[in-house]
Amino acid sequence: MEKEDARYQKLEQLHERRKQVERLHLAGTAVMQIVGLTGLSYPTVRKAIDLFADGGWPALKPGARGRSAGDGRRLSTGMIIDGAFNHERLIEFLQALVRDGKRRRRKVFLILDNLGVHHCKPVKAWLAEHAKHIEVFYLPSYSPELNPGERLNADLKHAIGSKMPVRTKAKLRAAADEHMQFVAANAARVRSYFQDPFAKYAA
Numbered sequence: 230m231e232k233e234d235a236r237y238q239k240l241e242q243l244h245e246r247r248k249q250v251e252r253l254h255l256a257g258t259a260v261m262q263i264v265g266l267t268g269l270s271y272p273t274v275r276k277a278i279d280l281f282a283d284g285g286w287p288a289l290k291p292g293a294r295g296r297s298a299g300d301g302r303r304l305s306t307g308m309i310i311d312g313a314f315n316h317e318r319l320i321e322f323l324q325a326l327v328r329d330g331k332r333r334r335r336k337v338f339l340i341l342d343n344l345g346v347h348h349c350k351p352v353k354a355w356l357a358e359h360a361k362h363i364e365v366f367y368l369p370s371y372s373p374e375l376n377p378g379e380r381l382n383a384d385l386k387h388a389i390g391s392k393m394p395v396r397t398k399a400k401l402r403a404a405a406d407e408h409m410q411f412v413a414a415n416a417a418r419v420r421s422y423f424q425d426p427f428a429k430y431a432a
């Protein structure tokens with residue numbers, strides 16, 4: 230099923246779709262099942278759930294919006310995982326990236342560090358089967374300084390820490406998602422992770 234892009238929905242449509250997501254979530258439907266049932270992207274579904282957790286039904290009503298810098302391309306994206314990170318969760322993320330790439334008619338180029346799960350046999354087999362749609366590049370196995378991925382993590386932690394105290398899991402997730410959406414729309418910020426003198430080896 231082709232995923233809907235929430236950016237191109239009318240505000241009334243987006244409001245109804247968010248309510249649909251939360252009704253399914255309250256009924257005990259898993260997040261990835263909601264993605265499949267609704268045709269919405271993972272970030273859209275996750276945001277609806279987080280908004281409801283933070284403010285109930287009124288929080289699902291979208292506000293006015295404008296065009297964000299970076300529309301039409303995505304240099305950075307993410308998925309917040311609740312629980313253990315293993316090859317099943319990684320493949321779930323890769324599948325979401327490929328679906329998004331197909332919708333945009335673009336091949337996905339993904340940079341990974343050398344976490345063991347990134348190199349495991351199931352992941353390598355999945356990547357080989359989908360080589361037409363996604364290509365992975367690995368950072369060097371060792372660097373005395375922070376690599377670009379670690380710089381992104383440090384940026385995220387600093388952004389969350391500089392906000393008002395986040396005291397609930399839902400608010401922490403919302404703050405992380407908000408910053409990652411900002412990063413995804415800010416090409417200059419993504420480039421900065423690679424242009425530091427100590428990280429240019431990965432550029």
